[in-house]
Amino acid sequence: MVVAPLAAGREGSLRELLDTMNSAPGMADPGNAILPFGAFERLHFARLVLLDDPTLADVEAYGLRPSKAPLYLAFMGDCDGPSRQTLAAMSQRAEAGLRSVFAHCEGFDAHGDLLTWMLAHDTPVAANYVNWVGRSVLQIKQESALQRMLSARVGRRPLASGTEARAARRSLITFVEEEKRAGRLALTPPERTPLRWRIAKLVNLIAVPLAGLIALPLLIVLLPWLIYLLRTRETSDPEICPRPQREALQTLQDLEDHEVSNQYTAIGTLKPGRFRRWLLSVLLVLVDYSCRHVFTRGYLARVQTIHFARWVFIDDKRRVVFASNYDGGHQAYMDDFINKVGWGLNLLFSNGLGWPRTRWLILGGARIEQSFKRYQRRHQIPTQVWYKAYPGLALVDLKRNQRIREGLERERMSDAQALAWLRLL
Amino acid sequence: MKHQGQTHAVDRDDIQGLLRSGYGHHLEACFLLLRIRDREAARAWLVGAPVTSAAMVERPAGPLPETVLQLALSSEGLRALGVADDIIEGFAEEFVSGMAGDANRARRLGDVGASAPERWQWGSGQRVPHVLVLLYALPGRLDAWRRTIEQQCVAGFDTLACLQTADSLDREPFGFRDGISQPKIDWERQRPALDDTRLAYSNLSCLGEFVLGYPNEYGGYTDRPLLDAQRGAQAALPRAEDAPDKADLGRNGSYLVLRQLAQDVRGFWAFMDSAAGGDPDQRERFAAAMVGRTLQGVPLVAATKASDAAASSADLNDFTYQSDPQGLRCPLGAHIRRANPRNADLPAGTRGIVSRLIRTLGFDEEALRQDLVASTRFHRLLRRGRKYGAATLAESLTGPPGAPAGLHFICLGANLARQFEFVQDAWMTGTKFDGLTAESDPQLGTRLPAPDGTPTDGYSIPQPDGPDRRITGLPRFVTVLGGGYFFLPGIRALRYLAAAH
Numbered sequence: 001m002v003v004a005p006l007a008a009g010r011e012g013s014l015r016e017l018l019d020t021m022n023s024a025p026g027m028a029d030p031g032n033a034i035l036p037f038g039a040f041e042r043l044h045f046a047r048l049v050l051l052d053d054p055t056l057a058d059v060e061a062y063g064l065r066p067s068k069a070p071l072y073l074a075f076m077g078d079c080d081g082p083s084r085q086t087l088a089a090m091s092q093r094a095e096a097g098l099r100s101v102f103a104h105c106e107g108f109d110a111h112g113d114l115l116t117w118m119l120a121h122d123t124p125v126a127a128n129y130v131n132w133v134g135r136s137v138l139q140i141k142q143e144s145a146l147q148r149m150l151s152a153r154v155g156r157r158p159l160a161s162g163t164e165a166r167a168a169r170r171s172l173i174t175f176v177e178e179e180k181r182a183g184r185l186a187l188t189p190p191e192r193t194p195l196r197w198r199i200a201k202l203v204n205l206i207a208v209p210l211a212g213l214i215a216l217p218l219l220i221v222l223l224p225w226l227i228y229l230l231r232t233r234e235t236s237d238p239e240i241c242p243r244p245q246r247e248a249l250q251t252l253q254d255l256e257d258h259e260v261s262n263q264y265t266a267i268g269t270l271k272p273g274r275f276r277r278w279l280l281s282v283l284l285v286l287v288d289y290s291c292r293h294v295f296t297r298g299y300l301a302r303v304q305t306i307h308f309a310r311w312v313f314i315d316d317k318r319r320v321v322f323a324s325n326y327d328g329g330h331q332a333y334m335d336d337f338i339n340k341v342g343w344g345l346n347l348l349f350s351n352g353l354g355w356p357r358t359r360w361l362i363l364g365g366a367r368i369e370q371s372f373k374r375y376q377r378r379h380q381i382p383t384q385v386w387y388k389a390y391p392g393l394a395l396v397d398l399k400r401n402q403r404i405r406e407g408l409e410r411e412r413m414s415d416a417q418a419l420a421w422l423r424l425l
Numbered sequence: 426m427k428h429q430g431q432t433h434a435v436d437r438d439d440i441q442g443l444l445r446s447g448y449g450h451h452l453e454a455c456f457l458l459l460r461i462r463d464r465e466a467a468r469a470w471l472v473g474a475p476v477t478s479a480a481m482v483e484r485p486a487g488p489l490p491e492t493v494l495q496l497a498l499s500s501e502g503l504r505a506l507g508v509a510d511d512i513i514e515g516f517a518e519e520f521v522s523g524m525a526g527d528a529n530r531a532r533r534l535g536d537v538g539a540s541a542p543e544r545w546q547w548g549s550g551q552r553v554p555h556v557l558v559l560l561y562a563l564p565g566r567l568d569a570w571r572r573t574i575e576q577q578c579v580a581g582f583d584t585l586a587c588l589q590t591a592d593s594l595d596r597e598p599f600g601f602r603d604g605i606s607q608p609k610i611d612w613e614r615q616r617p618a619l620d621d622t623r624l625a626y627s628n629l630s631c632l633g634e635f636v637l638g639y640p641n642e643y644g645g646y647t648d649r650p651l652l653d654a655q656r657g658a659q660a661a662l663p664r665a666e667d668a669p670d671k672a673d674l675g676r677n678g679s680y681l682v683l684r685q686l687a688q689d690v691r692g693f694w695a696f697m698d699s700a701a702g703g704d705p706d707q708r709e710r711f712a713a714a715m716v717g718r719t720l721q722g723v724p725l726v727a728a729t730k731a732s733d734a735a736a737s738s739a740d741l742n743d744f745t746y747q748s749d750p751q752g753l754r755c756p757l758g759a760h761i762r763r764a765n766p767r768n769a770d771l772p773a774g775t776r777g778i779v780s781r782l783i784r785t786l787g788f789d790e791e792a793l794r795q796d797l798v799a800s801t802r803f804h805r806l807l808r809r810g811r812k813y814g815a816a817t818l819a820e821s822l823t824g825p826p827g828a829p830a831g832l833h834f835i836c837l838g839a840n841l842a843r844q845f846e847f848v849q850d851a852w853m854t855g856t857k858f859d860g861l862t863a864e865s866d867p868q869l870g871t872r873l874p875a876p877d878g879t880p881t882d883g884y885s886i887p888q889p890d891g892p893d894r895r896i897t898g899l900p901r902f903v904t905v906l907g908g909g910y911f912f913l914p915g916i917r918a919l920r921y922l923a924a925a926h
Binding site: 024154155156157158159160165243246249250253254256257258259260295298299300301302303304327328329331332335336338339340343367368369370391392394396397400419422423425 | 514518521522527528529530532533620641643645646647648751770784785786787793796797799800803804842843846847850851855856857860862875876877878879887888890891892893894895
């Protein structure tokens, strides 16, 4: 995530410039002149957003003076392979456009190297979630083409027997081979994960539990004290959940539901004190760990509608930005949050200023429906430019299409498996 | 934790009867859409209007009222009455901004194309009703009742429209038995007000899901205007249970959604007929597959109790889809399955704590597959609609086109966003419901392709022995002609709103 503060007096012209990238409110035109997102084949999602935090004054509830936070521009994307590679491709292909955007930022050197500048402003992600690790844009597009092709082709009549189902599958396989030969369809084998990534993943897999193991004795000793710290805070931390301003809400809604997926960007300040800062840091390490090693196959606990999500600390860990790309409408997203992973939300977001009251870190909080819904809308900020590489496709489609391809490439199938596969079409 | 005592009793004298009853005996009804012309005259009428209470309709021994009047107000109506802004702002955001006039809301509700608010007969721009008067009467009494009320209203109001309704209630215009699925409301407040996980579907809803001022399914109270106590003292507004120092303007009230849905009955049956190649049985089977019930109302998943066409509505409503996860008996996208998926908070599994933990963390592949639809109990609608126009039957495929027919859809709920708007958006208009694709609700769908060009005019009927049967090219069967959000106040709240401020 490239983050840089805006230069004084440049907000208005930047907003105008960002608007020119869109074909509908907030919806990037894939071929726009500034940054033609569609030209980058490894890019899933991207957004440009002004981190304009309407809740800075909330620290007054603790008797603190609100800090003067600069207005940042954030540029984030989700891509296949190293982000450096995509940023390099962008700085080559869209140098003039990117320069015109970042020229609005403080200290941007118009003559310096663009990629170096972007990398210098790349803020590390504290926790990152990917719905299906390793599923590339190319794979998604090819499998979608395959699904459309097979769906139109498959005979939609009852099959008398399993043998017939297998025959039907075989004839579709032949059909696909012909289409591939004729150049109308491609199914590129997945790229191998680079060795360095696999080693890094393995190291992470071992290092985090190891560190936990080392810290465990200390943790056990400190546990009563930590619980005391948590519970005293949980029972006294102020809830700050007023209704969001109507105009602000309308601005957010204007940007939503142009597509089967939507974007969500939120910002907030941590509760003051070192306890919350450390707690959230540790929890985000654990979340990142589980997203990296456990929740890599289509679900984040029970939620199956999030493509990508990330938590990023800014301002020396005083504030956090959360950004996600999800399927369906905002109400449905909130419904999932409350009913399916309210506990997980509490774990992280209850360290944020004003969160509805939790008990024991996971209870209450997001389950206090109305307070939660006001809170999250109030902390949500408009995403000025948002790009999705595969409009119309939701995660249910991606998963089904993946299963179709897997079934197509399987050597052997039983009668029942062949029938189940045909029923995916 | 059963609520008892004076402050917790449900005051049926303060609740409009519509929350308790659909007035099934009152076969005649019409709905007046009024705009306030003279504020003082309007207030004067609203202060004394003869509103029927829940107590009047549920008195077991007493006679039915011959005529009934129910009153609801839009946010524009509240403004026109001169209600203070801070009070209006206390209502739900959706109510304050109204059903029309927001492009995002139109996208979510499927009010696009031919159903766009700009094209409505009423409900947008200058044609937003201020006051909705629902009149019901026993057979033969409506005309006189309507004249009486119109005379009373003539000084204060202009009539925007009078929505007529048909006298027969059981079949909707396409010919299906209607009104079977209704939540049962916990009027006695037997359910404890707490937040827990429900592992089985239940048709019983917390009172606060439909009546403001009471705990809802989360054990919490839905936002509504709470006033300083002295402000509401004069009208003796009840105190808020969750904030006893405040007067609760919402208590005993509800939000009312009204939508005029024109149904293309001929188009519906002509399409089924051509899809069925002219075979009348097949035609009816297709139609039933899209609705999820037979014309007689028998659910296609046909739990044993509900397999009899002569069964009561309660029996026909007593089933879930748990035995039919693939939609082999009732297609996943069938209208009644979208409108009320009848699932629980967690996908089915064994009762053990370990199994529950596994499902909560998403580690059960099969459970995940059954977990694409939100938990039903937070998204129920209490339906009170009436149909209009001549009942056109399947047989009328030939001959001249019938008179306009459709539904004055009405539903009540305490949370417009979570109930009506959610159902309409995620479940009806949504093209990815339960993992489906390229289709929306077979009855209500707009059929307009998605912005990326993906069609939405298909319908899949899963087959046990092969790929889904696909019906494509569904035309639009239902067009929205008007609509609005209203507040159906408690009777004391109504008097308060009508009194001078």
